Amino acid sequence: MDTSVICPRFETAISLLSQRWTGLIIYQLLSGPQRFSHLTEVIGISGRLLSERLKNLEAQGLVSRTVYPETPVRIEYALTEKGFSLKPVMDEIQNWSQVWIDPAETTKV
Template sequence: MQKPRTCLVTQAMDILGKKWAITILLQLLSGPKRFCHLEGDTEVSGRLLSERLKELEAAGMVTRTIYPEVPPRVEYQLTEKGKDVGPIISDIYAWASKWMNDGLKQ
């Protein structure tokens, strides 16, 4: 028996729709950041930030680079796949600005 195919949009939203995922991606669009900077620039808890970064890394959207320094420096940056989400976020923002300014107006 074949496994039913999942809609590609649903697959994408499973990644992007998780709490704080878009915020993290937006922060990384400006360039590589250290964990402490991501944590300080957002309201996400350290535990959840770590979880989301691992999920985005597993999805191929973020890379993690460890520099052999004392103390160790770890930076996160977007892959090409991650950078490609920038225009999508901009489009969602434009849509929300047009249709969501007055609350959840339909």
């Protein structure tokens, strides 16, 4: 019997990226700190799920949350070093998509 098992670290990492929206949020934040409402618009995610995902990402140390007590209040989400270090992963996905995804059929899986 084959006892080989997938590397637990890899499994943890990919379970993170396999959560819907998480990859897109990180990708979007690579271009700099952004506000809640801006993320909902650009990504096309509901407030309910964005809120949930950002809390998870913060808890995992990938994203930071900064409050600017202006009027109205401004809250910015940004990648931490841990989050930013996913850039090479995102770059490779980008590369792959340029070669293998036909822009004519960029519909959802």
